Amino acid sequence: MPGMAEQTTVDAAEIAHFSAMAADWWNPDGKFAPLHRLGPLRLGFIKEEVATVFGRSATAADALEGLRVLDIGCGGGLVAEPLTRMGATVVGADASPENIGIARAHAAESGLSIDYRATTAEALAAEGERFDVVLALEIVEHVADVPLFVSACGALVKPGGLAVFSTINRTTKAYLLAILGAERVLRWLPPGTHSYDKLVRPAELAAAMASAGLTPRAETGVVFDPLRSAWKRSADMDVNYMMAAVKG
């Protein structure tokens, strides 16, 4: 079992405080259910990109061995934990100290050693941190200044390294499906989770990447298949999509 920690250095009181909330984050039927369902697709795309860029096996269970990975906006750690199991050394960053507490408590339960920090991409970049892989999943649509955020992400990637973004397009279809549909009708997400004006078009993201020294190399649409109750990749990038880029 790769990445299993012998010991963790987590404050016991902190675990008690956050473990109830961690249970909520990690409940596959709870309010973060949509993120749980997205898990296999997002991880599959990330793993394929890592395998290609770093010359790893796309089927090996430890394909990320030895890679330093940053997960910006890590939330409760839904992506950071699988990446750690795949062998990566993961730093999980989230601006919310509460999320970081939840993520730490759950990693302790899972017996995984993950460096969670309540910080931002800009602060990490300023500290001179560098990573083989930088992930910004479901976060671009929440930041105040997209080009500034993407440039901080770019600065965090080592030359030749990989950056992966996933977000929501700014289209009428996205408004209908991701905002009206997911928030108001299906109630997958609390109302107000996304605001239309902050959604980002693929061309805008690609332009911000280019200015940050990131060269886009792969992209995919992400659509929900109601028959299988699962997300799948698609050429249709009108609503959810992912983009990968290499530095330099």
Place this chain on the structure above:
Amino acid sequence: MTHADMTPVEEPGALRTDVLIAGGGYVGLSLALALRSADPTLAVAVADPVPAAVAAADARASAIAAAARRMLAALGVWEEIAAASEPILEMVVTDSRLADPVRPVFLTFGDRAVPGEPFAHMVPNGVMVGALRRRAEAAGVVFVPEAIADFAVAPGSVTARRAGGGRVAARLLVAADGARSRLRDLAGIRTVGWSYGQSGIVTTVEHERPHGGRAEEHFLPAGPFAILPLPGNRSSLVWTERTADAERLVALDDFTFALELERRFGHRLGAVRPVGPRRAFPLGLTVARAFVAPRFALCGDAAHGIHPIAGQGLNLGFRDVAALAETVVEAHRLGLDIGAVDLLRRYERWRRYDTVEMAMVTDGLNRLFSNDLAPVRLIRDVGLGLVDRLPRLKRAFIGRAAHEGADGPRLLRGEAL
């Protein structure tokens, strides 16, 4: 479930594994082998108190459909099994009464799942289990020679208590412990189903003339009487009777039993003689209400038991194995928690509909044929009742193309995971 006497805290020396499989029959062994073959980084343990030599001595034979055979080939055990198995090249079905001098054939199957591939093989259980066990041992599966007495699920792991008192910590516990699954009861998963009031007598016969790879199923009033070809001039029988009659029959002296058998078997293959042990198994239908729970999955007979009328019980179990192995391996390769119930539900969705459908088809066939009511006989003999059932009936016998298609588990198409 949390038991007062069981805490998930690990004790020194406790065995740690990724997947713990309770039950070392063909289901547990093929699952263990499929997981290890796909990914040697997955630690897999099988717990079963039955010694390997005892399991390998099982003289009964089972029908293995083409899809299951392809999976055994993909797992590297088919070659060893094939030497002891007999292909079923043709199958005929008759609807008849014991007194009928000639049994009119109303269905014949010469169909192949794939051209050139027999639609099923008769395989000796002991040979199959022995081959799977040797291969699993070579692949690094850990064997625990004890039953699982109890288990407790915690957020990060499941801790099982062995009958001898030791513990095993795992991320996923699979119950492959058969029709009367103890772990299924411990998990609080109920079943739906009913008894057929019938028992299946299983035995082997020797006959004068070669069977030519032909299987026969005679729908006699008490239930189906199936003759399945074995290597040489031998055949395996699955002989259904009302339970009281079945018990009376297996208790008969050899001479009288042989006479009763001959009345049903007919004289097409010349003189016939029962050989080997005979046993009667009560028949019923059971389907578990859920196939999964957090860190827990049911596989094979622990999840379902169906009527043997179409010889599909074993094949349902192999389909479970193929679907569960693929679900777990894909999750493991993405670093996901292999015991998470949302991932396990993919396996459940994949299997439960298919299982219920097969249970209903076999149930319906049994109800249609296991009686001697004149109007029912008339309708089914004229064929009116059968015309629209025919494709489903054939599918039930041959193994469904849908599950060998692009959407089915990869192992059933003979592909490695």
